[in-house]
Amino acid sequence: MSEQLDTATGLYGLLAEFREPEQVVAAARAARSAGYRRLDGYSPQPVEGLAEAIGHRTSKVPLLVLIGGVVGCLAGFFLQYWTMGVAYPINVGGRPLNSWPAWVPVMFELTVLVAALTAVLGMLGLNGLPMPYHPLFHVRRFEGATRNRFFLCIEARDPLFDREATAAFLERQRPLEVYEVPW
Amino acid sequence: MTTPDKALVHSSAHGPAHSPDAPPPVLGPGHTLSTVTDKISEIVLTAPPPRSWYVGLAIAFSLVMVLFWAITVLLWRGVGIWGINVPVAWGFAIVNFVWWIGIGHAGTLISAILLLLRQSWRTSINRFAEAMTLFAVSCAGLFPLLHMGRPWFFYWMMPYPNTMGLWPQFRSPLVWDVFAVSTYATVSLLFWYVGLIPDLATLRDRSRHRIGRKIYGMLAMGWRGSALHWHRYETAYLLLAGLATPLVISVHTVVSFDFAVAQVPGWHTTIFPPYFVAGAIFSGFAMVVTLAVPLRSVYGLQDFITERHLDNMAKIMLATGWIVAYGYAMEAFLGWYSGSQPEQYVLWNRLTGPYRYQYWALLTCNIAVPQLMWSRTVRRTGWMLFIVAVLINVGMWQERYIIVVTSLHREFLPSSWGMYAGTRWDWALFIGTIGLFLALLFLFLRLLPMISIFEMRTLVEEEKHGRGAHANHGHKTNPPPDDIAAEGGTAS
Numbered sequence: 229m230s231e232q233l234d235t236a237t238g239l240y241g242l243l244a245e246f247r248e249p250e251q252v253v254a255a256a257r258a259a260r261s262a263g264y265r266r267l268d269g270y271s272p273q274p275v276e277g278l279a280e281a282i283g284h285r286t287s288k289v290p291l292l293v294l295i296g297g298v299v300g301c302l303a304g305f306f307l308q309y310w311t312m313g314v315a316y317p318i319n320v321g322g323r324p325l326n327s328w329p330a331w332v333p334v335m336f337e338l339t340v341l342v343a344a345l346t347a348v349l350g351m352l353g354l355n356g357l358p359m360p361y362h363p364l365f366h367v368r369r370f371e372g373a374t375r376n377r378f379f380l381c382i383e384a385r386d387p388l389f390d391r392e393a394t395a396a397f398l399e400r401q402r403p404l405e406v407y408e409v410p411w
Numbered sequence: 412m413t414t415p416d417k418a419l420v421h422s423s424a425h426g427p428a429h430s431p432d433a434p435p436p437v438l439g440p441g442h443t444l445s446t447v448t449d450k451i452s453e454i455v456l457t458a459p460p461p462r463s464w465y466v467g468l469a470i471a472f473s474l475v476m477v478l479f480w481a482i483t484v485l486l487w488r489g490v491g492i493w494g495i496n497v498p499v500a501w502g503f504a505i506v507n508f509v510w511w512i513g514i515g516h517a518g519t520l521i522s523a524i525l526l527l528l529r530q531s532w533r534t535s536i537n538r539f540a541e542a543m544t545l546f547a548v549s550c551a552g553l554f555p556l557l558h559m560g561r562p563w564f565f566y567w568m569m570p571y572p573n574t575m576g577l578w579p580q581f582r583s584p585l586v587w588d589v590f591a592v593s594t595y596a597t598v599s600l601l602f603w604y605v606g607l608i609p610d611l612a613t614l615r616d617r618s619r620h621r622i623g624r625k626i627y628g629m630l631a632m633g634w635r636g637s638a639l640h641w642h643r644y645e646t647a648y649l650l651l652a653g654l655a656t657p658l659v660i661s662v663h664t665v666v667s668f669d670f671a672v673a674q675v676p677g678w679h680t681t682i683f684p685p686y687f688v689a690g691a692i693f694s695g696f697a698m699v700v701t702l703a704v705p706l707r708s709v710y711g712l713q714d715f716i717t718e719r720h721l722d723n724m725a726k727i728m729l730a731t732g733w734i735v736a737y738g739y740a741m742e743a744f745l746g747w748y749s750g751s752q753p754e755q756y757v758l759w760n761r762l763t764g765p766y767r768y769q770y771w772a773l774l775t776c777n778i779a780v781p782q783l784m785w786s787r788t789v790r791r792t793g794w795m796l797f798i799v800a801v802l803i804n805v806g807m808w809q810e811r812y813i814i815v816v817t818s819l820h821r822e823f824l825p826s827s828w829g830m831y832a833g834t835r836w837d838w839a840l841f842i843g844t845i846g847l848f849l850a851l852l853f854l855f856l857r858l859l860p861m862i863s864i865f866e867m868r869t870l871v872e873e874e875k876h877g878r879g880a881h882a883n884h885g886h887k888t889n890p891p892p893d894d895i896a897a898e899g900g901t902a903s
Contacts, residue, residue, distance in 0.1 A: 249872065256638075268637050268638055268639060269637070269638035270635060270636045270637055270638070271636050271638065271641065272444060272448070272609075272613070272636060272865060272868055273444075273609075273641075273865045273866070273868040273869045273872070274641040274642075274644070274645050274865075274869065275638065275641070278638040278641070279638045279639060279641065279642035281638075282638055282639070284638070284639050284642055287642060287643050287646045289643050289646045289647050289650065290646060290650065293647075293650050293654075297654075307570060308581045311570060311578040311579070311581065312578070312580075312581050312582070315578055316576070316577065316578045318580075320582075327582055330581065330582040331581055333584075333587040333590070333591065333661070333665055333668070334581060334586070334587055334590045336657075336661055337587075337590040337591050337594040337658075337661065338590070338594075340594055340598060340654050340655075340657070340658045340661075341594040341597060341598065343650075343654055344597070344598045344601055344602075344651055344654050344655075345597075345601070347601075347647045347650045347651050347654070348601045348604075348605055348647060348651070350647070351605075351643045351644060351646070351647035352632070354643055355637075355639070355640045355643055355644070357632045357633055357634065357640075358629075358632030358633050359632070359633035360628065360629070360632075360633050361633070362633060362635055364635055365635070370635075371616040371617070373616075373635060373636045374448075374609070374612045374613040374615075374616045374617075374634075374636060375444065375445060375448045375449075375613065375616070375617070376443070376444035376445040376448065376868075
């Protein structure tokens with residue numbers, strides 16, 4: 229452990245740095261099978277299999293987007309039904325007021341608009357972003373997570389977490405370094 | 412997609428060195444995660460802008476001043492300063508609106524449709540193509556707003572409870588257009604911003620300037636590359652692409668409804684939606700090429716925007732150009748086949764009437780000139796493709812001019828025929844929006860990464876492992892670049 233930071237306030241976790249994406253996936257799998265549950269991987273680009281390796285199964289984003297799309301579509305329909313049929317009816321040669329084929333474009337646009345907003349806000353919300361402060365940013369080398377390095381963090385709130393044993397476990401995964409992450 | 416190039420990625424050069432049958436690579440040789448990150452982020456963070464950037468921004472900024480001037484005079488004196496009148500009440504405003512919206516479409520096509528089709532070559536052009544979309548839509552949006560005469564009442568177009576007790580007429584394509592264009596602008600902005608988040612985090616971590624760190628840090632919203640976050644991010648990004656794909660088709664379809672739903676001869680035809688969408692993609696790719704060719708040479712990005720990109724874009728232009736040519740042919744055929752005298756006259760008037768020069772110019776620029784792209788040399792030579800692309804941009808502007816003006820100026824009643832020409836204020840506004848577009852683009856190049864860094868890193872990994880590739884041609888003729896050795900010096 230090269231960077232012995234002030235740990236009087238406790239640790240957020242232990243962070244291992246890797247050079248290759250395959251290594252971090254392998255380390256995450258090993259940590260899962262060793263019984264660790266509170267862990268997360270960090271990488272400069274999406275790494276195939278890493279989310280699964282840390283125990284993430286399904287995402288709620290698609291369901292939210294579906295709901296958003298349906299809400300947008302229905303809102304589009306009833307907006308037009310109400311304004312054209314109820315609030316401001318215009319009789320054009322006796323044609324039906326509920327002229328739904330003419331409403332398809334706006335229904336479609338609102339479907340896409342609400343679904344897209346849900347996708348973005350849902351993704352950010354589930355990810356807990358924006359979050360300007362995070363303990364990991366204390367580790368100077370963590371900048372590599374947005375350039376060319378891959379990290380695995382085992383968090384201190386994990387019931388199995390032990391400063392010495394967990395550090396030793398991470399060292400066995402052949403990282404470049406293991407860092408303590410202070411709060 | 413990447414496999415056939417694998418053998419070439421690490422070979423000495425792209426260009427004449429490789430065999431004529433194989434496409435050039437999508438990424439230059441010898442790149443690693445750190446080199447793509449550094450190369451792209453240093454354009455923003457450390458490298459002083461090239462002299463051409465200052466010259467370009469100065470010119471663009473002067474044109475923005477022309478835009479402000481034209482808008483100020485317009486608001487002071489009213490739309491009477493334009494050439495519009497009865498019978499041609501649309502004129503430049505709608506011509507420019509359709510032209511700019513169309514240009515924007517290539518950005519969405521590249522970022523969304525090519526993503527869904529797993530075309531990994533899109534990676535190095537999608538970011539600035541998306542930026543182009545946003546700026547083009549901003550320019551487009553100005554025209555209908557200003558055309559209203561009292562743009563400060565623009566919100567009357569939106570449905571909201573008001574003291575007048577009025578609602579928009581939802582059976583009108585013009586109201587559909589409001590929804591289509593505003594949704595398009597919003598979704599394009601979301602798509603662009605979501606794509607930028609990981610790159611903003613890279614800039615935050617690589618910036619050596621305190622203010623730079625703060626601003627990029629705020630924009631990155633604390634992105635830290637968590638695997639959980641990436642998982643949701645990729646899902647959301649893919650869904651956005653899936654939503655943007657039908658959206659982009661719908662936008663120019665709705666724009667074409669503005670014409671096609673009307674009874675005006677030359678407009679009232681079912682070919683309009685597909686022909687408008689194809690024309691939009693055609694002109695949009697022409698604009699991407701117009702921008703990409705100078706960009707890659709000024710910023711030395713030939714490794715990222717390779718001849719393969721130029722080649723592919725040229726092929727798309729060639730294909731969509733033929734769809735547009737089919738649209739012209741169908742328009743002419745249906746005009747004749749309708750048996751309606753005004754419809755038949757539209758065709759005759761376009762070919763021989765007072766606007767015949769514009770019509771022949773559009774046929775030349777949009778049908779004849781693109782045929783040069785059958786030649787591989789033209790497709791892969793920057794300056795030649797640039798000239799073709801600029802001519803297509805001109806041709807597509809002529810197309811919209813012909814559609815708007817020739818149909819309106821001689822409608823059903825010969826007694827109400829008239830002529831139309833733009834005034835200097837029309838031109839000032841049009842040239843001003845070109846300045847706005849370029850100025851925004853120059854600022855974007857200076858302040859944000861013009862190529863998606865994290866997607867380039869994914870591409871590097873794919874090239875290294877030959878992942879995402881089909882089984883054919885998978886010979887590992889060259890070893891992957893020695894990432895470890897290459898990075899050893901720069902790591903700490």
